[in-house]
Amino acid sequence: MKGVNIEIALTHILTRKRQTIVASLGVSIGIAIYICLNTLIIGTNRYSDNAIFKSTPHIRVYKEDDISKPLSKDTSQKNGTIVIVNPKIANISKNLINPSKLLNDIKKQDQVTAAAPMVTANIFYNNGKSQLTGVGWGMNIIEGDAMFDIQSTMVVGDLRTLLNTPNEIIIGVGIADKLNIKLYDNISVISSVGVIKLMKVVGFFKSSNAVTDKSKSYMNLATAQQLLEEGPNYVTDIYVKIKNPEEAPQYATVLSTLTGYSTEDWKAANELFVAGKKIRAVMFLFISWAILLVAAFGIYNILNMTVSQKLNDIAILKANGFSGGDVVKIFVMEAMVMGLIGTIIGFLLALLIVTLLSRIYIGADIGYFPIQFEFSVSMMGVAVGLLVTFFAGYIPARKASKVDPVAIFRK
C-alpha cells in the first residue's frame, strides 16, 4: 500500500527531471553555504580563541585594589573622632596571602586543569641610552608554557634555558628591534621600585599582537619577585586553566568564593572580542538561514506548481481510494527526494569548498586558512536541509490533500 505512494512520487519526479534538478541544486547551494559558513565561523573562532589564550588565562585570581574609606570612625572610644579621608587606592600590598595553600586549593577543583602563580612587574628595558617601558611576567616557564603555549611563539632560543640560571629573560621581538638587541646580549632592566638587574636575553618571541611584542617579557618567578623587592611568598596573580573555557564566567565566581579574592575570566577581560564573536555568529546565522530559506522556497514553488497542475490526478487518486494522508505522503516524498538529492550534493560541495579553503595560505602566524571539516556542523547542515525541505513540501502537500474531488469532476 505504501509502495504505490512511493511509485507515484518517483514517477512524478522522473517525468520532471529538469524541475527536480533545479530545485535540488537550490537546496545544494543553500546547504553548502550553510555548512561552509558555520564551519568557517567555528574555525575562525577556534583560531582567535587560541590567539586570546596565548596571552589571557581562562581565569585570573588576583587581589583587587582597595579604595580607602572616605569616613572612618575611631571606634576605640565612645565619642571617637570621625576622620575624613580622600577616597584613593589604599596603599596595601597586592600579595595573595599564603599562595601555596591557595594554589593547592584551586588545583584540587576537578574543573581545573592547570594553575600557576604569577608575578607581573612594571619594568623599563634599557640598552645604552634607549629605554622602553614594559611588563615582566615572572613565572615557572614550564607551567606558563602549558597555559599559554609560549613555545609556539618562540622565534629563537629555548624556553628551558630560563630554568637554569636566574637573571635570564625572554623578550618580544618588538623590544629586540627597538633596542637593537641580539640573542645572548645583556639588557638592563629597572623596576618600578628602582631595582636594577642586568639580564641575559636567551630568546625572542613573536605573538600576534605588535603591542605585546614591544612590551612583554618572560622571566623566572624569583627574578620578578626580586625586581619588586619581595620575597619568595610574593604572588600577585594565580592563573587558572579550566576544562571548558566557555564556562569561565560561571566558574570564575566559584573560584572567587573559594579563594576570597577577586577573579576575572577571559571573556570579561576581552569584552570587545567576545562581542565581536557574537556579532559574527548572528550575522552568519542570518546569512546561512536566508540562503536556506530561498532554497526552500524553490522547492515550495515547484511543488505548489505541480499540485496546481495535477488537480485532476489528485482528484482521481482520491476517488480511487487514496486518503488525504496518502496525498500528503506522495507530495512530501517528492519534496524529500529533491531535498535529499540537494542535501547530498550540498554536503559534497561543502566538503570540496572547505578542503579548498583549508589549502589557501594566508601567511603571518595564521598560516593556512583556519578551517577544517566539522562533522557536527555537517550533520547539522544535513538535518536542517531535510527539515526545511520537509516543511517546504508539507505546505503544498497539505493543499493537495484538501483538494475536493467533487469540485474537480463537476467542472
Add this chain to the structure above:
Amino acid sequence: MEKQVVLRTKGIGKYFYDPVKFKVLDDISFEAYKGEFLTLVGKSGSGKSTLLYVLSTMDTDYEGELFIDDEKISGQSLNKLATIRNKNIGFIFQFHYLLPEFSCLKNVMIPALKLGKYSHAEVEQQAYKRLEMLGISDQALKPASKLSGGQQQRVAIARALINNPKIIMCDEPTGNLDSKNTQIVFDMFQQIAHEFHQTIIAVTHDTDFAKASDRTIELADGKIISQDLKF
C-alpha cells in the same frame, strides 16, 4: 432470483449555498440492486450529478442516510470513506482522468496496488486481463496520454473494474465518445452488470443509453419523479 440491495438511500437532501441557499436534492430514497444497470436521468440542474457524487461518498455534505451493502456510510471518517471507495466503488467519468505520466497498465493497476490485497505481479496480471477484455491490451505499455479518446475511456473503465467493486458509478460515461465507442462502452456495461453481477449507476442525458439500461430513475428539481421510467 431474489433482488439483493447493494446501495440504499434514505431521505437524502442537500443544499447549495452559493450564490443563495438552494435545495438541490430533496428527500431522495431509492435502492439499487446487485447486477443492475441503473441510469439516472433528468434535465440539467435536476440534481442527478449531485446525487451521484453523494452516492460516491466523495461528497459528505448532505442530510439523510446512505447505505452500501447495509453498512451505513453517512458520518464515516474521510479515511474510512477512502477505503470504502477503494474497495467497493469504481468510477468512470466523461473525461478519462488517467495519470498522464503512467502507462495504461499502471493506471489500471494503481487502485489495486492501493488496495494491497494482491502482489504486484498478480495485480499486473489482473490489469492485463481487464485490458484484454476491453480490447486494448496491445496499448498496455504506452503512456496514457498517447492514446485516442475512445481507448483512454476504455482504460478508465478497466481501472474502474480492477478491484471488482460492487458498484460502478459513471458520470456521462459516453459524453465524449463517438457512436462506435459508445456502443463498445454500452456493451461492456451490459456485460459487467449481467455477467459479473456488478451494479452500474450511471448519470446520463443520452436517452438511447438510458433506454437500453435495466432501470431509469428520473429526477426533476431535486426530487425523484420516477423510479422506473418507461420510454
